[in-house]
Amino acid sequence: MFLKFYEHGLTYKKEAAVNWCPSCHTVLANEQVVDGHCERCETMVEKKKLSQWFFKITDYAQRLLDDLENMPGWPDKVKIMQQNWIGRSEGCQFELKIEGHDEVLTVFTTRPDTIFGVTYMVLAPEHPLVETISQGTAQEKAVQDFVHRMAFVSDVSRTSTETKKEGVFTGAYAINPMNDERIPIWIADYVLMDYGTGAIMAVPAHDQRDFEFARQYQLPIRVVIKGEDTPEDGELLTEAYEGDGVMINSGRYNGLSVEEGKQQISAAIKQMGIGENTVNYRLRDWLISRQRYWGAPIPIIYCDDCGIVPVPYDKLPVHLPEDIEFKPSRESPLNYVKEFYETSCPQCGKPAHRETDTMDTFVCSSWYFARYCSPHSSDLPFTREAVDYWMPVDQYIGGVEHAILHLMYSRFFVKFLKDINMLSCDEPFTNLLTQGMVLKDGAKMSKSKGNTVSPEEIIERYGADTARLFILFAAPPERDLEWNEQGVEGCFRFLNRIWKMVSTCADLIVDVELPADPGAYKELDPAAKKLRFKTHATIKKVSEDLEGRFSFNTAISFIMELSNTINAYLNEKELDLPVLKEAVETMITLLNPFAPHISEELWAMIGHSDILYHQPWPQWDENALVQDEIEMAVQISGKVRDHMTIPVNTPKEEVEALALALPRIQELTKDKKIVKIIVVPDKLVNIVAK
RNA sequence: GCCGGUGUGUCGGAAUUGGCAGACGAGACGGACUCAAAAUCCGUUGUCCGCAAGGACGUGUGGGUUCGAGUCCCACCACCGGCACCA
Numbered sequence: 001m002f003l004k005f006y007e008h009g010l011t012y013k014k015e016a017a018v019n020w021c022p023s024c025h026t027v028l029a030n031e032q033v034v035d036g037h038c039e040r041c042e043t044m045v046e047k048k049k050l051s052q053w054f055f056k057i058t059d060y061a062q063r064l065l066d067d068l069e070n071m072p073g074w075p076d077k078v079k080i081m082q083q084n085w086i087g088r089s090e091g092c093q094f095e096l097k098i099e100g101h102d103e104v105l106t107v108f109t110t111r112p113d114t115i116f117g118v119t120y121m122v123l124a125p126e127h128p129l130v131e132t133i134s135q136g137t138a139q140e141k142a143v144q145d146f147v148h149r150m151a152f153v154s155d156v157s158r159t160s161t162e163t164k165k166e167g168v169f170t171g172a173y174a175i176n177p178m179n180d181e182r183i184p185i186w187i188a189d190y191v192l193m194d195y196g197t198g199a200i201m202a203v204p205a206h207d208q209r210d211f212e213f214a215r216q217y218q219l220p221i222r223v224v225i226k227g228e229d230t231p232e233d234g235e236l237l238t239e240a241y242e243g244d245g246v247m248i249n250s251g252r253y254n255g256l257s258v259e260e261g262k263q264q265i266s267a268a269i270k271q272m273g274i275g276e277n278t279v280n281y282r283l284r285d286w287l288i289s290r291q292r293y294w295g296a297p298i299p300i301i302y303c304d305d306c307g308i309v310p311v312p313y314d315k316l317p318v319h320l321p322e323d324i325e326f327k328p329s330r331e332s333p334l335n336y337v338k339e340f341y342e343t344s345c346p347q348c349g350k351p352a353h354r355e356t357d358t359m360d361t362f363v364c365s366s367w368y369f370a371r372y373c374s375p376h377s378s379d380l381p382f383t384r385e386a387v388d389y390w391m392p393v394d395q396y397i398g399g400v401e402h403a404i405l406h407l408m409y410s411r412f413f414v415k416f417l418k419d420i421n422m423l424s425c426d427e428p429f430t431n432l433l434t435q436g437m438v439l440k441d442g443a444k445m446s447k448s449k450g451n452t453v454s455p456e457e458i459i460e461r462y463g464a465d466t467a468r469l470f471i472l473f474a475a476p477p478e479r480d481l482e483w484n485e486q487g488v489e490g491c492f493r494f495l496n497r498i499w500k501m502v503s504t505c506a507d508l509i510v511d512v513e514l515p516a517d518p519g520a521y522k523e524l525d526p527a528a529k530k531l532r533f534k535t536h537a538t539i540k541k542v543s544e545d546l547e548g549r550f551s552f553n554t555a556i557s558f559i560m561e562l563s564n565t566i567n568a569y570l571n572e573k574e575l576d577l578p579v580l581k582e583a584v585e586t587m588i589t590l591l592n593p594f595a596p597h598i599s600e601e602l603w604a605m606i607g608h609s610d611i612l613y614h615q616p617w618p619q620w621d622e623n624a625l626v627q628d629e630i631e632m633a634v635q636i637s638g639k640v641r642d643h644m645t646i647p648v649n650t651p652k653e654e655v656e657a658l659a660l661a662l663p664r665i666q667e668l669t670k671d672k673k674i675v676k677i678i679v680v681p682d683k684l685v686n687i688v689a690k
Numbered sequence: 691g692c693c694g695g696u697g698u699g700u701c702g703g704a705a706u707u708g709g710c711a712g713a714c715g716a717g718a719c720g721g722a723c724u725c726a727a728a729a730u731c732c733g734u735u736g737u738c739c740g741c742a743a744g745g746a747c748g749u750g751u752g753g754g755u756u757c758g759a760g761u762c763c764c765a766c767c768a769c770c771g772g773c774a775c776c777a
Contacts, residue, residue, distance in 0.1 A: 080694055084773050109777060165775075190775045200777045209775050282776050473715070474702060487702065490715050554704065557714035633710040638758045640710050678757050680709055688757045
């Protein structure tokens with residue numbers, strides 16, 4: 001995989017200030033840094049300049065974004081998180097001349113309409129022009145000090161909105177291409193080198209960050225967009241005005257709206273040949289090097305003569321040495337394994353050395369599902385035929401914590417694999433369910449918090465069926481679930497009740513033959529008919545809840561209801577044994593996915609010698625769901641006042657008449673005028689009376 | 691700050707399309723069984739008024755649409771999650 005990306009120019013090595021976790025002793029991708037802390041061990045990450053391997057995921061930014069539109073099977077939450085992470089923004093990139101220098105300064109802005117409001121420029125401290133333009137000015141020393149200091153400030157504190165912005169004048173000036181004004185060039189911590197061009201035009205009147213900086217360093221603030229009640233004098237502003245309005249102080253563009261201004265000024269910039277409309281993404285390339293032992297080796301050899309040489313395909317895979325020693329330095333032990341490290345150059349044959357960094361484990365998890373489709377393929381990672389048959393995955397289940405890690409990396413991989421013709425789907429996972437976590441005392445179970453519940457203990461005490469039943473019953477799958485001992489107890493009791501109930505009636509039904517033709521159930525006494533209705537209503541509800549809805553908790557509650565109904569039926573004087581048997585069998589069968597062990601036992605107990613798991617899922621009989629009579633609610637002006645039991649499909653007029661004839665309704669409406677009557681067939685009737 | 695999501699009894703949660711809110715489970719209370727306890731079984735359990743029949747109120751708050759709103763619309767509050775100096 002790595003070589004494929006490499007061949008297509010999507011893998012590159014570059015020196016950059018990267019995220020370094022001092023505790024894990026490795027670098028991390030942007031996605032693995034949460035609030036400035038390491039995703040794994042929560043240590044504060046540092047910045048370190050290192051030469052590292054990257055995957056060019058940014059080349060796929062637009063497609064990763066666009067295709068989210070066609071993924072109805074994914075939760076919006078996850079799609080929005082990916083959208084934000086990719087962070088597309090449209091704007092205009094253009095060049096400015098620097099007074100007294102040949103170099104030009106390139107900036108990116110989403111607000112070209114505010115170009116007449118530029119009162120200073122800002123470069124990131126790491127910007128390559130910083131040294132050149134400050135050289136020989138009175139500011140040179142101050143600039144050097146500032147740049148030096150910034151190199152040691154962590155990204156977290158630098159990019160925090162809380163910390164005060166800091167900057168220093170470079171001594172140089174740029175020329176505003178629209179009005180030839182001289183604009184001082186500053187450097188400041190609030191501009192980031194790795195976004196856009198690392199340089200901005202500052203418009204303090206219409207950008208809050210620029211506004212704060214300008215106020216702090218007494219830089220001028222010029223209003224160029226007039227909102228409804230905003231002052232025209234920048235000195236009177238209390239905060240930047242970022243809303244819509246009419247352009248002012250902008251020469252021949254005065255009077256235009258923000259939208260018109262954006263278009264016309266970027267058109268002018270393009271015409272002048274100094275810039276064009278561009279799109280920027282917040283998404284950065286994926287840093288995949290790791291200084292860990294565990295991980296796929298990066299198949300690269302460094303040769304003094306040939307440089308970077310990929311390991312040839314016939315020498316793959318590169319195996320990790322197993323005879324290794326972990327040193328307390330926590331450096332990757334691969335650096336000390338000569339047999340691994342030392343090798344020869346595949347091109348010239350001279351002694352060379354291997355890359356000792358390994359790949360981020362997310363690389364491997366980005367395509368394992370394709371490998372799963374053809375696990376036995378030995379010469380290829382997977383065969384085209386197998387992936388085309390199985391992929392994409394119909395239903396994927398995982399935690400939300402992977403929303404912008406695994407789930408985006410995998411999408412990137414699949415798109416690339418499609419591009420190089422290794423598979424033919426656009427997306428890896430058609431439907432996604434983000435399941436919740438199991439919590440104890442309101443927190444994620446973890447050893448360090450000491451709030452774990454050991455599965456062995458639960459299984460020992462209640463059995464695996466109870467544990468499974470509780471987990472599925474306590475909350476819908478996408479929600480977090482609080483582990484509750486009493487709830488577990490409740491599920492255990494439920495299974496015990498069923499066991500007892502089936503035990504007591506097994507003798508009654510064990511030899512009963514169920515009629516093959518459902519028509520045989522026609523003549524039933526009311527109690528039996530009710531039970532049969534419940535049986536089939538339960539089949540329907542449980543089937544519907546499992547299919548697509550994944551509503552396991554409600555499915556289980558319906559089975560509990562059926563069990564309660566059967567239990568009540570057993571008190572009847574006359575039992576209809578086929579109906580009873582059908583109900584009991586159905587209950588056991590529906591319970592099978594949730595409590596496989598006990599349901600198999602019960603299945604055997606009522607006389608079956610085959611395995612329940614092999615039985616087909618029960619089908620409901622629509623005829624059993626047809627009721628003769630139905631209870632309707634009778635409302636007066638939206639409030640339920642009475643009920644009546646009437647035949648189903650009673651015509652509207654009759655329902656109205658019956659409702660009005662009820663003594664209670666007569667009583668309550670006798671002094672009132674009936675305005676109108678609404679009948680919802682077989683549900684309720686609402687009499688509007690004044 | 692921006693963008694999402696959620697808000698229902700004592701608790702976990704139902705209510706799938708605007709149609710009887712609180713299914714199912716837990717907890718609590720009362721009763722049966724027991725010398726007693728546990729387990730089990732039966733009953734009650736949204737709040738308030740009432741001996742009762744019944745009534746009033748009730749899905750975060752305030753308003754709106756509708757014969758009818760937990761569900762739709764507007765504003766606000768609280769909590770959770772994501773992003774956060776991205777120009």
